[in-house]
Amino acid sequence: xxxxxxxxxxxxxxxxxxxxxxxxxxxxxxxxxxxxxxxxxxxxxxxxxxxxxxxxxxxxxxxxxxxxxxxxxxxxxxxxxxxxxxxxxxxxxxxxxxxxxxxxxxxxxxxxxxxxxxxxxxxxxxxxxxxxxxxxxxxxxxxxxxxxxxxxxxxxxxxxxxxxxxxxxxxxxxxxxxxxxxxxxxxxxxxxxxxxxxxxxxxxxxxxxxxxxxxxxxxxxxxxxxxxxxxxxxxxxxxxxxxxxxxxxxxxxxxxxxxxxxxxxxxxxxxxxxxxxxxxxxxxxxxxxxxxxxxxxxxxxxxxxxxxxxxxxxxxxxxxxxxxxxxxxxxxxxxxxxxxxxxxxxxxxxxxxxxxxxxxxxxxxxxxxxxxxxxxxxxxxxxxxxxx
Numbered sequence: 001x002x003x004x005x006x007x008x009x010x011x012x013x014x015x016x017x018x019x020x021x022x023x024x025x026x027x028x029x030x031x032x033x034x035x036x037x038x039x040x041x042x043x044x045x046x047x048x049x050x051x052x053x054x055x056x057x058x059x060x061x062x063x064x065x066x067x068x069x070x071x072x073x074x075x076x077x078x079x080x081x082x083x084x085x086x087x088x089x090x091x092x093x094x095x096x097x098x099x100x101x102x103x104x105x106x107x108x109x110x111x112x113x114x115x116x117x118x119x120x121x122x123x124x125x126x127x128x129x130x131x132x133x134x135x136x137x138x139x140x141x142x143x144x145x146x147x148x149x150x151x152x153x154x155x156x157x158x159x160x161x162x163x164x165x166x167x168x169x170x171x172x173x174x175x176x177x178x179x180x181x182x183x184x185x186x187x188x189x190x191x192x193x194x195x196x197x198x199x200x201x202x203x204x205x206x207x208x209x210x211x212x213x214x215x216x217x218x219x220x221x222x223x224x225x226x227x228x229x230x231x232x233x234x235x236x237x238x239x240x241x242x243x244x245x246x247x248x249x250x251x252x253x254x255x256x257x258x259x260x261x262x263x264x265x266x267x268x269x270x271x272x273x274x275x276x277x278x279x280x281x282x283x284x285x286x287x288x289x290x291x292x293x294x295x296x297x298x299x300x301x302x303x304x305x306x307x308x309x310x311x312x313x314x315x316x317x318x319x320x321x322x323x324x325x326x327x328x329x330x331x332x333x334x335x336x337x338x339x340x341x342x343x344x345x346x347x348x349x350x351x352x353x354x355x356x357x358x359x360x361x362x363x364x365x366x367x368x369x370x371x372x373x374x375x376x377x378x379x380x381x382x383x384x385x386x387x388x
Contacts, residue, residue: 012074012307015075016074016075016078019071019075019078019079020078020082022055023055023057023078023079023082023083024082024085026051026052026055026057027082027083027085027086027087027090028086029051030047030048030050030051031045031047031048031051031083031086031087031090032086032087034047034048034087035086035087035089035090035213035356035359036353036356036359038087038089038090038212038213039089039210039212039213039359040212040353042205042207042208042212042213043213044165044168044213044214044215045087045089045090045093045213045214048083048087048089048090048093049090049093049123052083052090052093052094052123053123056069057079057083057094058093058094058097058123058126059094059097059098059101059120059121059123059127060075060076060079060094061073061076061094061097061098061101061102061105062101062105062117062120062121063105063117066113066114066117066118066121067117067118067121067122068117068118068121069121072310072314073248073251073310073311073313073314074307074310074311074314076094076098076252076255076310077251077252077254077255077306077307077310078255079094080094080095080252080255080256080259081255081256081258081259081262081303081306082259083259084255084256084257084258084259084260084263085259085260085262085263085266086263087213088210088211088256088259088260088360088363088364089211089212089213089214089363090213091256091259092164092165092211092214092256093126093165094252095249095252095253095255095256096126096127096128096129096164096165096169096214097120097126097127098248098249098252099127099128099129099164099245099249099252099371100126100127100128100129100169100171100172100173101116101117101120101127101171101173102245102248102249103129103173103190103232103233103241103242103245104116104117104127104173104192104232105117106241106244106245106248107190107232107233107237107241107244108192108232108233109229111229112192112229112230112231112232116171116192119170119171120171124170125169125170125171126165126168126169126170126171127169127170127171127172127173128163128164128165128166128169128171128172128173129163129164129172129173129245130160130163130172130173130174130175130193130219131143131160131175131242132160132161132162132163133145133158133159133160133161134159134161137161137162138372138373138376140175140239140242140243141184141185141188141239142184143158143175143176143177143188144158144177145157145158145159145160145174145175145176145177145221146158146176146177146178146180147176147177147178147189147191147226148178149178149228150225152227152228153225153226153227153228154176154178154189154191154225154226154228154231155223155224155225155226156174156176156191156193156199156221156223156224156225156226157221157222157223157224158176158221159203159218159219159220159221160174160218160219161218162206162216162218162370163216163217163218163219164214164215164216164370165214165215166202166215166216166217166218166219167202167205167215167217168215169195170194170195171192171193171194171195172192172193172194172195172219173190173191173192173193173232174190174191174192174193174219174221175188175189175190175238175239175242176188176189176191176238177189178235178236178238179235179236182236185239186236186239186240187236188236188238188239188242189231189232189233189235189236189237189238190231190232190233190237190238190241190242191226191230191231191232192226192230192232193219193221193224193226193230197224197225197226198224198225199221199222199223199224199225200219200220200221200222200224201219201220201222202217202218202219202220203217203218203219203220204217205217208366209362209365209366210359210362210363210364210365210366211363211366246324246371246372247313247320247321247324248313248320248324249371250309250324250325250327250328250371250372250377251306251309251310251313251323251324251327251328253328253331253332253367253370253371254302254305254306254309254324254327254328254330254331254332254367255306255310255331256367257302257328257331257332257334257335257364257367258299258302258303258306258331258334258335260335260339260360260363260364260367261295261299261302261331261334261335261338261339261360261364262299263356263360264338264339264342264356264357264360264361264364265292265295265296265299265338265342267342267355267356267357267360268292268295268341268342268345268346268357269283269292271345271346271349271355272288272292272345275346275349282345288345291341291344291345292345294341295337295338295341295342298334298337298338299334299338301330301334302327302330302331302334302335303331305323305326305327305330305331306327306331308323308327309323309324309326309327312324319384321380321384322380322381322384322385325372325377325378325380325381325384326377326381328367328371328372328374328377329374329377329378329381331367332364332367332368332374333368333374335364335367336361336364336365336367336368338364339357339360339361339363339364340361342357342360342361343357343358343361
């Protein structure tokens with residue numbers, strides 16, 4: 001037999017729980033009050049950004065040597081989860097700052113890291129990620145964007161689609177084919193593009209089902225001159241870095257999904273305890289209790305999967321690919337189910353904007369789609385098993 005201390009393995013540390021309380025306080029006080037308006041007007045949540053920057057929660061993953069707070073992967077997930085509980089659009093500030101800057105962290109030279117990470121860590125800039133194109137979504141290697149060498153520079157032409165926080169972010173990790181005749185997938189290079197680079201422009205904001213406060217736009221490149229020293233990693237390594245990035249950041253989408261689901265469950269619980277039918281609170285009806293039990297059970301399973309995957313991300317475990325895909329896929333499916341059930345628990349009230357659960361249901365849907373659809377996640381999981 002072993003001592004009881006071994007069971008701390010399955011317990012969140014006091015530091016992480018203290019972080020959760022701090023983030024929840026900021027989210028409840030400064031973010032949640034604006035969530036409905038942000039959604040209704042499709043406005044970027046500036047108040048949320050200001051509050052997150054003031055509390056150092058906007059890009060917590062950046063290391064202290066680059067002016068960051070050096071939060072580990074689990075702490076970053078807790079930040080995203082707690083912000084998403086209040087407002088999914090706002091949770092994309094820390095999530096996409098990690099997504100956009102992770103290629104730099106994983107593959108860039110020290111000079112590139114020192115130039116681009118500190119402004120993000122200080123809250124002076126945000127970082128977005130340009131991988132998908134109109135005809136290259138799940139099939140990323142078929143991208144058409146080109147970066148042609150010209151002396152010490154590269155000339156970038158093409159477009160990227162579905163780019164989160166486009167137009168607000170100052171920096172963009174952009175993937176482009178640098179060797180059209182090279183081996184597919186090994187002919188792609190990553191670069192940092194800056195918002196004010198000549199020839200770089202944005203499409204109109206997409207009109208979306210959910211996460212309306214987070215602008216989603218196309219990136220357009222018309223002979224954009226990129227100095228070679230803005231390359232992330234070596235030439236031809238771009239797609240490898242991009243896919244490694246997704247192994248780490250899919251975990252954060254799982255965290256976002258858990259947060260959205262938790263927000264919906266919390267609201268529904270409050271409602272069913274107050275709403276009366278047939279002379280008693282509807283929470284007393286067994287049929288609804290079964291729903292609530294299932295919602296909470298699945299949500300807790302999703303949270304545990306996300307936290308395990310976050311720990312594997314922090315350690316960079318060899319099986320992170322499987323666990324990141326599994327956590328994202330399961331948590332996203334749970335978020336869709338829990339938010340839909342929350343709408344059902346509120347009945348007609350759940351279907352109107354007077355209550356936040358309809359927004360949460362709309363927001364949850366994207367977690368099954370972006371950073372690789374849940375069908376792609378199932379392929380990632382299966383292939384990782386079949387390779388053994």
